[in-house]
Structures are given as structure tokens and as C-alpha cells.
Amino acid sequence: MIPKTSPTGPATDVQHLLHELQVHQIELELQNDELRQSQLALEHARARYFDLYDMAPVGYLTLGVSGLILEANLTAATLLGVPRSALVQRPLHAFVVKDDQDSFYLLCRQLRETGAPQSRQLRVTGRDGHRVWVHLMATVVTTDSGARELRMVLSDINALKTLERQLDRLAHFDTLTQLPNRLLNADRLQQAVAQARRTGQGLAVVYIDLDGFKSINDQFGHDIGDQMLVAVASRMQQVLREGDTLARVGGDEFVALLINTGHIHTCAALLARLLAAAAQPMQLKDELLQVSASLGVTFYPQSQELDGDQLLRQADQAMYLAKQAGKNRYQVFAPAAPANIRCAGVVDLNFEKSTSVGKASPS
Incomplete structure (x- = not known):
């Protein structure tokens, strides 16, 4: 007499294993799809960030503790009158008008010594050597690697200064x-x-x-x-x-x-x-x-x-x-x-x- 195959025999185990593998494959595909969607969303967010960074109406600069420019957006390059690539590894004080350099050095020293945000109004040399009044806001941060960087924001206040001079002349x-x-x-x-x-x-x-x-x-x-x-x-x-x-x-x-x-x-x-x-x-x-x-x-x-x-x-x-x-x-x-x-x-x-x-x- 030939024995019947057990329903829990090897064939059933193989089928069960195949089913589990199919389920895991589907889960992995879903996870991969979610990962791709997340990666795509991250790339879109980074693109929007860099678009906003470059198209911002103010100039953004990152300086090392030595005062050399590490990074700059397009607005900062436009304010300083040079291509963005030409700003990297150049000292920012080289663009500050000579009469205002003492004020700039004082800002950097106070920033490093106190760690508190600082601000100044000073003039920088812009395109074609023209002087541009800017409002400079600066803060100091510590990166993940432990390095200290100076983050600066330059706002063009030339029109405001012109208006101030006109109002001052009208007043006096x-x-x-x-x-x-x-x-x-x-x-x-x-x-x-x-x-x-x-x-x-x-x-x-x-x-x-x-x-x-x-x-x-x-x-x-x-x-x-x-x-x-x-x-x-x-x-x-x-x-x-x-x-x-x-x-x-x-x-x-x-x-x-x-x-x-x-x-x-x-x-x-x-x-x-x-x-x-x-x-x-x-x-x-x-x-x-x-x-x-x-x-x-x-x-x-x-x-x-x-x-x-x-x-x-x-x-x-x-x-x-x-x-x-x-x-x-x-x-x-x-x-x-x-x-x-x-x-x-x-x-x-x-x-x-x-x-x-x-x-x-x-x-």
C-alpha cells in the first residue's frame, strides 16, 4: 500500500517559502519606490533651496575663521561685482572700502569673542569700482566637524542711504x-x-x-x-x-x-x-x-x-x-x-x- 503525501510535506513548505519571498519582494519594491520618491522629493527640495539661495534679494556668504570666503550666492557676487567662482578663497575685507575696514575688523573680532550676532553698515566696492552701501549681519556657527564658520548676510541699502542724504539736505x-x-x-x-x-x-x-x-x-x-x-x-x-x-x-x-x-x-x-x-x-x-x-x-x-x-x-x-x-x-x-x-x-x-x-x- 503506497502512503499518501502529507499536506505539510516538502512541497507545501516550498510553496510557503515562495509566497513569503514574493511578499518580501513586493515590500522591497514598495520600499524602493518610497525611497525613490523620497530621493526625488529631496532633490526637488535641494533644487528649490539652491534656487532660492541664488535668487535671494540679499547676499549670503560663508567665511572661514581666517576670513576667506568659502561660499557665496549669486546676489553676493553681483553686489561685489565679481563672478561667484572668483569669490571663493578670497578675503571679504578686500572688498570693503578702506575707510570702513576698521569697522569690519571690529565686527569680526566681536563676533569671534562673544559669539553674539553682529551688524554694521559699511561700504563695499561693487561693479566697475562703484561703492555700494550694505547692511552686514553676521553670526558664527560650529559645523558637524567642529570647525567654526562665519555666516554673513549683505543687504543693498544704497537707495536708503541716498534717501537719507536727500532728507538730511532738505533738513539742513x-x-x-x-x-x-x-x-x-x-x-x-x-x-x-x-x-x-x-x-x-x-x-x-x-x-x-x-x-x-x-x-x-x-x-x-x-x-x-x-x-x-x-x-x-x-x-x-x-x-x-x-x-x-x-x-x-x-x-x-x-x-x-x-x-x-x-x-x-x-x-x-x-x-x-x-x-x-x-x-x-x-x-x-x-x-x-x-x-x-x-x-x-x-x-x-x-x-x-x-x-x-x-x-x-x-x-x-x-x-x-x-x-x-x-x-x-x-x-x-x-x-x-x-x-x-x-x-x-x-x-x-x-x-x-x-x-x-x-x-x-x-x-
Whole structure:
């Protein structure tokens, strides 16, 4: 009698093993597919990262502790005006403007010593040698290998700096004559007083008011008046010395600060040149027009300590007395004299005027 094959014999074991192998093969294929999907997703993410890294609106730099550039994005290369490949192993300080290199070295030293993030505004040399203002933010990191690296971000702030300069000029300079305005004049007067106090050199403060300007402005219009102000301001500016300041502090009012001048004898010739410059006839709108100027002068130091505002008031008072005395002249404030005779040193250039308002007499 032949025995029957056991259902649990070798054939069944082989079939079971084959089934398990097929299951494992399917699982491996699924895992491989997931791995491929993950790898593909990682490659897409890396591609997006490098696209964003290169297309970022700021420059990214990685530096070694020696200061050499290890890596840079395209924006950093564009800011520094060289191809990205040419940046590697070059020192970043070579691109920093010489006047700002001390600030850059201080940033790097503080970064290494404290480990705290640092930032600076400085200039770098960009394409074609042009200087570019950047805001530099930096931090220090330790890599997996234990090396220390400096990570830096460069932001182009050239437009911001240009706007700052424009706003600063609007705040401190007269838009018509381009002279310092009242605010900047006050600051320069304070500095001039401090310098005179420190060096012992004198200072003359001259308050200038144009004679007859209102009549010209009313008769010929503001455009002609503005042209005359610009011309008079330019002529008075030209007769001053280097280091002196002329500011426009009102409609037709100016202040001159004459350094190293402590007495009328040292500046009488300069005051006469100011009067002559203001009274020079000029051709405007087919008319030969002319104004003059009344000048009030005061000096620093005096027997009592004074500040800039007090000196301006003294010069202003002397200017009004010059107008009362006949205009087209200067008068000096005399602090020790009674109030009604507090000015001396009158000069009159005696420009002859026609009866027509503001018109210069023919020569």
C-alpha cells in the first residue's frame, strides 16, 4: 500500500517559502519606490533651496575663521561685482572700502569673542569700482566637524542711504539758494563758539538783511525775486573766506559766521566786500535791478559769556540800527554802551539809486 503525501510535506513548505519571498519582494519594491520618491522629493527640495539661495534679494556668504570666503550666492557676487567662482578663497575685507575696514575688523573680532550676532553698515566696492552701501549681519556657527564658520548676510541699502542724504539736505540746507538753513546755521554757530573758546581766536557774527528786496518781489514777481536771492547769495558766498559760513535764515535774511575774527579792524574789508556783493546790479527780465544790504555785526568773546542765540540777537539788533541809519552799511554791536547808542563803526558805500523802486542807476 503506497502512503499518501502529507499536506505539510516538502512541497507545501516550498510553496510557503515562495509566497513569503514574493511578499518580501513586493515590500522591497514598495520600499524602493518610497525611497525613490523620497530621493526625488529631496532633490526637488535641494533644487528649490539652491534656487532660492541664488535668487535671494540679499547676499549670503560663508567665511572661514581666517576670513576667506568659502561660499557665496549669486546676489553676493553681483553686489561685489565679481563672478561667484572668483569669490571663493578670497578675503571679504578686500572688498570693503578702506575707510570702513576698521569697522569690519571690529565686527569680526566681536563676533569671534562673544559669539553674539553682529551688524554694521559699511561700504563695499561693487561693479566697475562703484561703492555700494550694505547692511552686514553676521553670526558664527560650529559645523558637524567642529570647525567654526562665519555666516554673513549683505543687504543693498544704497537707495536708503541716498534717501537719507536727500532728507538730511532738505533738513539742513535752503532749497532755493543751497546755503545752510537756520537749523544748520545754529549748529555751526555753536561749533564756532566752542572753537573760539577753545583756541582763543575771535568770531564775528554778521546778520544781513537785504534793502529794497520786498519792493522788487512785489513789483516783478516771486520768480524774479527768487532769481535775485540766488544771485545775491552766490555773490556774497564768493567773497567769504574758506572756513566762513553763509546761511539763509529767512526770506531775505542771511547770517555770516566769520572765524578767527575778533575785532572790527580784522574784518572791515570783508564786510565792505559783502556790501558790495549784495549791491551789485543784475540784469533780470530786461531790467537792471539792484538791492543793497544792512549788516549788523557782533563779536565773540565778550566780557560776559554768551551762547549762539544771544550773539544772533545782538547782530540782529545792530542790523536794525544799520537800517535806521540809512541802510547799505554795517553797524557793530557795542555791548558796553547804552541801548540807544549801542552801535558803532558805520560804513556807507553811497550807491546812487534812481527814483524807480529797486532799479539800478545807469553808470
